[in-house]
Amino acid sequence: MTExxxxxxxxxxDQDAFAQLVERHQGKVYGLTLRLTGSPEDAMDLxxxxxxxAWRGLPNFHAESKFSTWLYRLxxxxxxxxxxxxRRRRSxxxxxxxxxxxxxxxxxPDRRLDPQGEAERRELQxxxxxxxxxxxxxxxxxxxxxxxxxxxxxxxxxxxxLEEGTVKSRIARAxxxxxxxxxxxxxxxxxxxxx
Amino acid sequence: xxxxxxxxxxSASLDGELSPEEETQLQAHLASCPRCRGLREQLxxxxxxCGEMEAVPPAGLRENILKNLPAQRGAKAHPWRRWGAMAAxxxxxxxxxxxxxxxxxxxxxSSGAAQESAVPAPLALGPETPxxxxxxxxxxxxxxxxxxxxxxxxxxENAVSDAAKSQADTFPAPxxxxxxxxxxxxxxxxxxVVTVEGSDRSWDYPAxxxxxxxxxxxLPASALDDLPGALGLPETEYTLRTEGDDLDPQGARIxxxxxxx
Numbered sequence: 001m002t003e004x005x006x007x008x009x010x011x012x013x014d015q016d017a018f019a020q021l022v023e024r025h026q027g028k029v030y031g032l033t034l035r036l037t038g039s040p041e042d043a044m045d046l047x048x049x050x051x052x053x054a055w056r057g058l059p060n061f062h063a064e065s066k067f068s069t070w071l072y073r074l075x076x077x078x079x080x081x082x083x084x085x086x087r088r089r090r091s092x093x094x095x096x097x098x099x100x101x102x103x104x105x106x107x108x109p110d111r112r113l114d115p116q117g118e119a120e121r122r123e124l125q126x127x128x129x130x131x132x133x134x135x136x137x138x139x140x141x142x143x144x145x146x147x148x149x150x151x152x153x154x155x156x157x158x159x160x161x162l163e164e165g166t167v168k169s170r171i172a173r174a175x176x177x178x179x180x181x182x183x184x185x186x187x188x189x190x191x192x193x194x195x
Numbered sequence: 196x197x198x199x200x201x202x203x204x205x206s207a208s209l210d211g212e213l214s215p216e217e218e219t220q221l222q223a224h225l226a227s228c229p230r231c232r233g234l235r236e237q238l239x240x241x242x243x244x245c246g247e248m249e250a251v252p253p254a255g256l257r258e259n260i261l262k263n264l265p266a267q268r269g270a271k272a273h274p275w276r277r278w279g280a281m282a283a284x285x286x287x288x289x290x291x292x293x294x295x296x297x298x299x300x301x302x303x304x305s306s307g308a309a310q311e312s313a314v315p316a317p318l319a320l321g322p323e324t325p326x327x328x329x330x331x332x333x334x335x336x337x338x339x340x341x342x343x344x345x346x347x348x349x350x351x352e353n354a355v356s357d358a359a360k361s362q363a364d365t366f367p368a369p370x371x372x373x374x375x376x377x378x379x380x381x382x383x384x385x386x387x388v389v390t391v392e393g394s395d396r397s398w399d400y401p402a403x404x405x406x407x408x409x410x411x412x413x414l415p416a417s418a419l420d421d422l423p424g425a426l427g428l429p430e431t432e433y434t435l436r437t438e439g440d441d442l443d444p445q446g447a448r449i450x451x452x453x454x455x456x
Binding site for chain 1: 203205207212234237244261
């Protein structure tokens with residue numbers, strides 16, 4: 001069944017159709033909210049809230065955009081609102097990598113290993129999650145949308161209600177900021193660069 | 196083209212968002228700039244690592260999502276009425292302007308002293324949120340008024356602040372009949388905020404504030420019980436979400452935000 005058919009059915013109250021939409025999109029919504037908040041518990045809550053809002057709002061969704069774009073806007077707004085309400089800085093060090101909990105024994109990568117080796121990859125992923133925490137909210141939002149939901153610049157512009165040119169330049173700035181955070185973190189060697 | 200300009204091209208090329216002309220420009224610069232080549236390597240490495248960080252949702256997430264939906268768009272749950280989204284059929288109907296009878300908004304308690312106690316003094320607002328700031332603005336903007344005496348739209352002394360006792364205006368229905376969505380969430384002192392989107396209702400209830408295309412009204416929470424009936428829609432439901440279970444349906448007051456006419 002096409003997404004248009006599913007959304008039309010779900011808008012009329014068909015929970016089975018909605019369940020299929022959940023199945024298709026929960027991973028991305030979860031990933032998006034996880035990378036934005038750094039907390040699996042909050043990501044679960046925000047994912048539920050997003051789909052709750054989607055269920056309620058579907059009668060008003062008239063395919064002005066793709067369903068996923070609309071859904072990610074709900075998710076991004078929910079996460080952004082949540083983060084603004086949260087007063088305390090949350091530790092973003094608790095996010096398990098690639099679904100494997102607790103296996104963070106490798107603190108110092110052995111640089112004799114193949115750079116493409118598993119240890120270095122996981123170290124980099126951990127550093128990226130830590131680095132995301134150090135970005136400004138603006139940079140984090142836009143970079144997470146780009147890297148973890150696969151939205152195009154045009155779609156991100158729709159989700160965040162920005163000009164596409166702004167999206168392009170802001171993503172570039174966010175990448176630069178993340179790179180700087182990684183270099184300061186000390187676990188990112190990468191190829192030599194003059195800065 | 197200098198390195199500063201190239202940064203955006205570098206980034207966009209990772210995302211496949213470059214035009215052929217831009218790609219050519221980029222390659223031309225990279226051919227002669229080792230610094231930018233190094234930068235592209237680093238950004239590319241980060242980008243690829245992000246692509247491998249697939250977050251796996253915990254098992255049972257989907258079930259949790261689905262079981263929390265209203266069973267049908269007509270179901271109601273205890274203790275708060277769970278009002279599901281308005282049926283699509285209703286949304287298509289052009290809804291006539293209506294007037295909420297003032298009698299809906301009498302508090303459940305007996306008149307007199309109870310009403311006094313229900314009236315908040317200076318509204319000490321709870322934890323800061325963006326909505327709280329607006330609520331504070333609403334409170335500060337609302338002038339204290341003498342009890343109104345307009346019999347036709349009489350809003351008697353009730354659990355609403357003094358400002359609400361100013362003359363009861365009726366507001367013409369806003370255009371456009373989008374289905375209302377009713378949200379209820381905690382707002383510190385107010386206990387709840389109700390937002391009705393897309394309503395083409397008129398409110399027989401004085402507004403506290405008009406701001407940004409919205410009208411703000413203070414209502415006793417008990418008014419919500421009658422809202423569906425007052426809206427005159429048979430199988431209507433609204434989704435009523437609450438933050439926390441400590442909202443007292445009888446004693447709480449609600450800030451109702453509706454689109455301005």
